[in-house]
Amino acid sequence: MDKKFTKIGIPRAISYYNNYPFYYGFFTSLGIEIILSDKTTTKTINEGTKYVVSDTCLPIKVFTGHVINLINKGCEAIFIPSIQSTGYKINNCSKIRGLPEIIRNVIDKPFTMIEPTLDKTENINFKDFCTQTANALGITDKQEIKKAINNGWKVYNSFIEMTKSGVSYTEALENAINGKFIKKTVDIVKPLSVAIMAHGYNLFDDRISLNLIKKLEKMDVKVYTSVNVSREDSLKAIDNIGEVQYWANELELTGTAAYYLLNEKVDGIIALSAFGCGPDSLMVDEIAYHCKEAGMPLIHLTIDEHTGEAGFITRLEAFTDMLLRKKRSILTKKSEKTKEYIQNKNIVEIKKEKILTSSIK
Amino acid sequence: MNTAEKLEKTKMENTIPTKDRIIAWPRMGRIDIPLKALLVSLGAKVVIPPPNSNEALEIGVRNSIEGICLPYKLNLANYIMALEKGANTLMMFQAPGSCRLGNYTKMAQKTLKSMGYKFDMVIFDMYKSKMKQTLQAFWHVTHCINPWRYYKGFSLGFNKFFAIDTAERLLFYTRPRELHKGDAEKCYEKWLKITDETNSVWKAKKLKKQIINDFKKIPIDKNKKVPIIYLIGEFFVLLDPYTNQNIEKELGEMGVEVQRQIMFGDWLEHVLKPSIFYHKESHRERSVRYAEKYMKRAIGGECIETVGDTVYAARNGVDGIIHISPFSCMPEIVAQNILPKVSKEEDIPVMSLVLDEQTGKAGYITRIEAFIDLVKRKKLRKINN
Numbered sequence: 001m002d003k004k005f006t007k008i009g010i011p012r013a014i015s016y017y018n019n020y021p022f023y024y025g026f027f028t029s030l031g032i033e034i035i036l037s038d039k040t041t042t043k044t045i046n047e048g049t050k051y052v053v054s055d056t057c058l059p060i061k062v063f064t065g066h067v068i069n070l071i072n073k074g075c076e077a078i079f080i081p082s083i084q085s086t087g088y089k090i091n092n093c094s095k096i097r098g099l100p101e102i103i104r105n106v107i108d109k110p111f112t113m114i115e116p117t118l119d120k121t122e123n124i125n126f127k128d129f130c131t132q133t134a135n136a137l138g139i140t141d142k143q144e145i146k147k148a149i150n151n152g153w154k155v156y157n158s159f160i161e162m163t164k165s166g167v168s169y170t171e172a173l174e175n176a177i178n179g180k181f182i183k184k185t186v187d188i189v190k191p192l193s194v195a196i197m198a199h200g201y202n203l204f205d206d207r208i209s210l211n212l213i214k215k216l217e218k219m220d221v222k223v224y225t226s227v228n229v230s231r232e233d234s235l236k237a238i239d240n241i242g243e244v245q246y247w248a249n250e251l252e253l254t255g256t257a258a259y260y261l262l263n264e265k266v267d268g269i270i271a272l273s274a275f276g277c278g279p280d281s282l283m284v285d286e287i288a289y290h291c292k293e294a295g296m297p298l299i300h301l302t303i304d305e306h307t308g309e310a311g312f313i314t315r316l317e318a319f320t321d322m323l324l325r326k327k328r329s330i331l332t333k334k335s336e337k338t339k340e341y342i343q344n345k346n347i348v349e350i351k352k353e354k355i356l357t358s359s360i361k
Numbered sequence: 362m363n364t365a366e367k368l369e370k371t372k373m374e375n376t377i378p379t380k381d382r383i384i385a386w387p388r389m390g391r392i393d394i395p396l397k398a399l400l401v402s403l404g405a406k407v408v409i410p411p412p413n414s415n416e417a418l419e420i421g422v423r424n425s426i427e428g429i430c431l432p433y434k435l436n437l438a439n440y441i442m443a444l445e446k447g448a449n450t451l452m453m454f455q456a457p458g459s460c461r462l463g464n465y466t467k468m469a470q471k472t473l474k475s476m477g478y479k480f481d482m483v484i485f486d487m488y489k490s491k492m493k494q495t496l497q498a499f500w501h502v503t504h505c506i507n508p509w510r511y512y513k514g515f516s517l518g519f520n521k522f523f524a525i526d527t528a529e530r531l532l533f534y535t536r537p538r539e540l541h542k543g544d545a546e547k548c549y550e551k552w553l554k555i556t557d558e559t560n561s562v563w564k565a566k567k568l569k570k571q572i573i574n575d576f577k578k579i580p581i582d583k584n585k586k587v588p589i590i591y592l593i594g595e596f597f598v599l600l601d602p603y604t605n606q607n608i609e610k611e612l613g614e615m616g617v618e619v620q621r622q623i624m625f626g627d628w629l630e631h632v633l634k635p636s637i638f639y640h641k642e643s644h645r646e647r648s649v650r651y652a653e654k655y656m657k658r659a660i661g662g663e664c665i666e667t668v669g670d671t672v673y674a675a676r677n678g679v680d681g682i683i684h685i686s687p688f689s690c691m692p693e694i695v696a697q698n699i700l701p702k703v704s705k706e707e708d709i710p711v712m713s714l715v716l717d718e719q720t721g722k723a724g725y726i727t728r729i730e731a732f733i734d735l736v737k738r739k740k741l742r743k744i745n746n
Contacts, residue, residue, distance in 0.1 A: 052698050053694070053697045053698055053713075055688075055689070055694050055697065055715060056694055056698065057694075082658060082660075084658070084660070091459075091661060093691055094460055094660050094661045094662060094664065094691035094692040094694075094695055095691055095694065095695055097658075097660040097661060098656075098658075098660035098664065098692075098695040100657070101655070101656045101657070101658070101660065101695060101699060102695055102698045102699070104655070105655055105698060105699040105701075105702040105703075106698055106701075106702070108702075115657075117658060119658075246463060246464060276428075276689045277428070278428075278430075278460065278461050278689060278691045279461075280428070281426060281427070281428025281429055281461075281689075282426075282428075282429070282461060282464050282468070284428075285426045285428075285429075285468075289471070
């Protein structure tokens with residue numbers, strides 16, 4: 001059977017940020033060339049905003065913009081997965097579940113949509129998800145698909161191992177795709193460290209997050225993100241903090257924040273979410289409640305397409321200043337506690353006696 | 362034991378002895394009448410929170426987080442007002458995996474406990490083994506073992522649901538056609554009161570027929586050309602007259618017949634009845650069938666119903682669609698994105714209205730009036746051609 005498509009377009013948004021290493025390994029093994037859309041710019045957002053209704057959240061607008069970008073590049077097949085649930089009754093946000101539905105109805109241009117479904121509640125598991133994708137591209141050989149899935153996991157796992165050791169997201173992604181493996185052996189110590197709880201598609205998109213990670217690193221702050229925490233750790237942390245996983249992407253938010261809240265590695269937590277995000281409104285509130293009890297500072301930054309950079313920086317600076325002052329006061333209090341007052345006054349007198357006796361001698 | 366199992370246990374809290382229980386539940390339209398009948402016949406004491414109002418909304422907004430949707434704010438206010446009136450057991454259903462609704466009970470429980478109230482929360486799932494869980498929840502709050510009482514309670518409840526639905530449907534039909542303004546409304550109010558007071562199964566079964574006969578007596582203009590508008594959207598907003606600013610009445614007074622596909626009785630019958638006894642095509646199945654061209658998968662909430670109903674309406678000679686949803690409702694935003702295309706391809710006017718606590722009535726009415734003008738003109742053109 002001859003292949004229908006030799007190229008596939010992947011929009012640089014939503015599931016790209018978490019799953020791209022897997023997609024890369026999978027599609028290259030199948031012999032399909034990947035065309036990525038350009039990085040997000042203000043133009044991308046404006047393009048997307050033209051097509052969807054105004055109540056839609058920023059990430060979906062960005063996604064639409066990327067799809068338009070791919071169509072303009074001449075892409076015939078575009079990969080738009082519908083990730084419904086990642087476990088029994090652990091569902092995604094409706095808008096991510098309905099991504100193909102939105103794109104099908106708002107963009108009226110000729111292109112083929114590769115729209116596999118992952119729905120573990122309805123017993124459509126990951127293997128079916130990959131098979132659907134391959135079938136839609138015209139590949140039906142089971143052995144070939146199996147090989148591609150394995151290759152996908154290979155790239156993905158090396159990416160995860162790298163990020164867990166502390167390699168930054170972009171560096172790890174680059175190396176994983178080139179088949180290299182690096183590991184950080186020395187942990188750089190900085191005066192402050194914070195954990196960021198945010199969806200990958202918000203945080204690692206430089207335009208949406210307004211370069212949040214780089215800005216913090218410039219302020220001498222060490223940043224921990226969701227990719228630094230393993231899946232098992234974040235599941236355990238959610239359980240330990242007394243919550244139950246409800247959303248599919250809860251591991252990135254509640255999991256990460258709970259992990260760092262419990263192991264006291266960080267001085268503060270930054271929550272970054274898009275305006276009007278349904279799951280975030282609940283998850284950030286949960287974490288805010290636990291942070292209040294534990295005395296951990298938390299700042300909730302909301303972003304939309306109009307967010308100005310100046311106000312954003314001011315809030316970040318104020319937060320880091322506050323963290324620094326808090327840390328200093330804790331350290332001085334600790335040093336005060338180290339002085340011990342001696343109860344027994346006789347010691348001085350006994351010493352005097354000793355001195356006297358020795359002087360006589 | 363992990364947290365999930367622990368939480369499963371807190372679904373039916375048991376700190377208050379059964380005979381001291383005073384039960385309350387959140388309001389949604391006229392759901393209070395049948396539920397009261399059911400619980401009273403099981404031998405429980407109930408408290409009904411005051412109807413949703415600006416005051417209630419203010420209490421809800423004050424005690425809930427910023428980003429949560431409007432129905433939660435009203436639910437929380439209902440709980441607080443009921444607790445103030447002496448309730449100590451709160452009942453609520455949940456539907457995990459649809460949207461934020463699955464988190465309502467968990468959040469309300471936490472918020473109310475931190476406010477210092479002492480109560481038991483009884484939660485039952487509307488997803489898997491629905492009938493069993495529902496019965497379990499009602500047994501838990503009443504400890505009633507008499508099967509006759511269960512029969513009486515459920516039969517009363519269901520018959521009252523159907524009676525209210527019938528009255529509502531007739532009200533929608535009669536209101537735009539009545540000769541004396543206000544007749545239909547009066548008749549509806551009268552029958553709501555009678556339905557509420559009925560407490561024998563035999564009488565409750567006859568309610569539906571009596572209501573139909575009584576509405577027939579209202580003088581109407583049968584030849585009047587009345588445009589038909591479908592009201593679709595989010596479940597709570599559709600059924601709660603305070604939240605949707607009584608849109609049905611406003612439309613009826615403008616001379617429009619409103620039809621609503623989501624009726625509480627129908628929905629409950631579909632959800633609770635075991636599938637062996639449920640033979641007709643349910644609302645959801647019909648929606649999935651009609652929405653096929655635009656949506657290939659259900660994505661939670663009432664999104665697919667919204668799209669399916671629009672297509673159904675267009676193919677059955679309905680003149681217009683009004684789609685209402687609370688602000689930041691995730692499934693309805695997806696529906697909003699899909700509806701313009703449906704409207705264009707099926708040739709039916711659609712208007713989306715988003716409601717939140719700051720919705721002003723004047724602007725809202727203006728938009729509806731403009732839309733109704735459009736629909737009427739379109740209908741006239743169709744008739745003249």
